[in-house]
Amino acid sequence: xxxxxxxxxxxxxxxxxxxxxxxxxxxxxxxxxxxxxxxxxxxxxxxxxxxxxxxxxxxxxxxxxxxxxxxxxxxxxxxxxxxxxxxxxxxxxxxxxxxxxxxxxxxxxxxxxxxxxxxxxxxxxxxxxxxxxxxxxxxxxxxxxxxxxxxxxxxxxxxxxxxxxxxxxxxxxxxxxxxxxxxxxxxxxxxxxxxxxxxxxxxxxxxxxxxxxxxxxxxxxxxxxxxxxxxxxxxxxxxxxxxxxxxxxxxxxxxxxxxxxxxxxxxxxxxxxxxxxxxxxxxxxxxxxxxxxxxxxxxxxxxxxxxxxxxxxxxxxxxxxxxxxxxxxxxxxxxxxxxxxxxxxx
Numbered sequence: 001x002x003x004x005x006x007x008x009x010x011x012x013x014x015x016x017x018x019x020x021x022x023x024x025x026x027x028x029x030x031x032x033x034x035x036x037x038x039x040x041x042x043x044x045x046x047x048x049x050x051x052x053x054x055x056x057x058x059x060x061x062x063x064x065x066x067x068x069x070x071x072x073x074x075x076x077x078x079x080x081x082x083x084x085x086x087x088x089x090x091x092x093x094x095x096x097x098x099x100x101x102x103x104x105x106x107x108x109x110x111x112x113x114x115x116x117x118x119x120x121x122x123x124x125x126x127x128x129x130x131x132x133x134x135x136x137x138x139x140x141x142x143x144x145x146x147x148x149x150x151x152x153x154x155x156x157x158x159x160x161x162x163x164x165x166x167x168x169x170x171x172x173x174x175x176x177x178x179x180x181x182x183x184x185x186x187x188x189x190x191x192x193x194x195x196x197x198x199x200x201x202x203x204x205x206x207x208x209x210x211x212x213x214x215x216x217x218x219x220x221x222x223x224x225x226x227x228x229x230x231x232x233x234x235x236x237x238x239x240x241x242x243x244x245x246x247x248x249x250x251x252x253x254x255x256x257x258x259x260x261x262x263x264x265x266x267x268x269x270x271x272x273x274x275x276x277x278x279x280x281x282x283x284x285x286x287x288x289x290x291x292x293x294x295x296x297x298x299x300x301x302x303x304x305x306x307x308x309x310x311x312x313x314x315x316x317x318x319x320x321x322x323x324x325x326x327x328x329x330x331x332x333x334x335x336x337x338x339x340x341x342x343x344x345x346x
Contacts, residue, residue: 001043001323004303006084007203008228009176011124013084015298016323017046019234019309021053024065026254026311033073034313040082042320047083048206048232048307050129051090051114054138060095064117071119086125086232087114088180088206091132101132104160111168126165126174127206127232130181132157137181137208139265139346141215158190162199169200178232180206184219191227202229206307209233211242211278211293211335212271212345224302233297236306239263241275242293254311266346274342281334291322296335299327 002015018039023032036047049070052063067087074080089110092101102110114123130137133154136144168174177200179187187205194201205224209216209231216224216231224231237243239256241263251257261267275289282289297306310316327335 002298004230004305006125006176006230006305007178008201009203011084011176011203013046013305014044015303015305016044016294017048017086017232017305017307018044019307020047020049020066020070021309022066022311023049023069025062026259029069029072031313032069033076035310035316036070036073036083037077038313038316038320040079042323044323045082045084046086046305048086048234049118050088051110051117052093052096054093054095063095064113067114067117068119071117074119080120084124085118085120086127086178086204086206087118087123088127088129089114091128091130102128102161103132103157104164107161107164108168111165111173115173122172123174125176125178125204126168127178127180127204128161131179131183131186133186135181136183136215155189155193158193159197162190162194162197166197166199174200176200176203178202178204178206180232180234182207184223187220187223187229188227191229202227204230204232204305206232206234208235209297209304209306210236210238211296211339212238212266212274214339214344221300221302228303231300231302231304232307233304234307236297236308237290237293239266241266241271242278243290244275244279247272247275247279256311268346270342270345274338274345277338277342278335281331281338284334285328285331287325287331288322290319291325292327292331292335294319294322295325295327296332299332 003012004015006013049066089102090096092099133149182205191202207216245252279289282292297304
């Protein structure tokens with residue numbers, strides 16, 4: 001498994017990362033722990049979790065359970081030093097802190113909550129789940145309007161959070177800092193302020209990126225390359241669409257579509273034709289669509305670690321069969337043709 005440096009931190013992580021969103025909800029703890037072991041055996045040392053997830057049936061009483069599930073594995077295995085753990089401070093969701101979000105006033109308390117649930121005294125990569133000023137992610141790009149932002153207030157917010165995370169890093173509570181669902185402007189401002197005050201510099205941005213969702217390919221790609229910021233991509237399989245399992249009206253029992261039929265806005269009149277186009281490329285070159293979609297991530301001109309999830313260890317085993325796949329120029333050329341024919345399908 002290929003290893004990459006996480007920004008300029010010196011931390012080395014695998015270019016695939018096990019996402020744990022379904023842990024303790026759709027994926028029982030025993031199977032979740034088996035998945036972590038399987039990934040470590042395959043050379044994947046990177047785990048991603050969160051204070052809460054705004055998708056995939058989430059209830060107030062289950063907030064934080066994916067972190068707790070990892071804590072149980074850490075306690076049973078004693079393998080804290082073998083894994084790089086990324087987690088997040090949740091934003092303004094009614095499910096946490098009454099919708100308060102995060103700020104310089106409370107970020108250390110939020111972090112202590114993450115540490116407590118994970119049962120560890122440090123977090124390798126601490127991320128902000130989405131900007132408090134709003135975001136064009138989650139299908140909001142179609143109507144995104146930043147004109148209501150107060151630039152001075154945004155800058156003050158960033159500085160306040162970074163001052164506290166500087167203290168957290170000095171105390172050994174976090175090793176690196178990352179963002180999620182951010183813009184190129186936002187990321188560079190976080191970097192500028194961090195460098196001015198000696199706070200943790202942005203090491204990664206966790207944004208959606210897949211064959212079907214390529215907003216990252218322009219301004220964010222330029223930022224990633226020039227600022228040494230890893231694209232920590234989520235939904236590289238587009239919530240299962242790029243496995244082909246939802247084609248022709250199929251809805252497998254227990255799949256994510258059974259909990260959210262629109263897959264977070266990804267189900268559109270165009271998306272299944274786009275999947276067919278990529279399936280045709282995979283078929284032409286004698287490979288699995290899912291394996292091709294994951295291998296596409298490491299073909300990018302910027303550093304990427306792709307976060308994938310599996311509801312079951314059987315699904316994980318199938319994905320791991322393609323962990324060393326590298327795409328040829330011929331495959332990438334055909335992917336480009338399909339992309340131009342089916343741009344932005346959701």
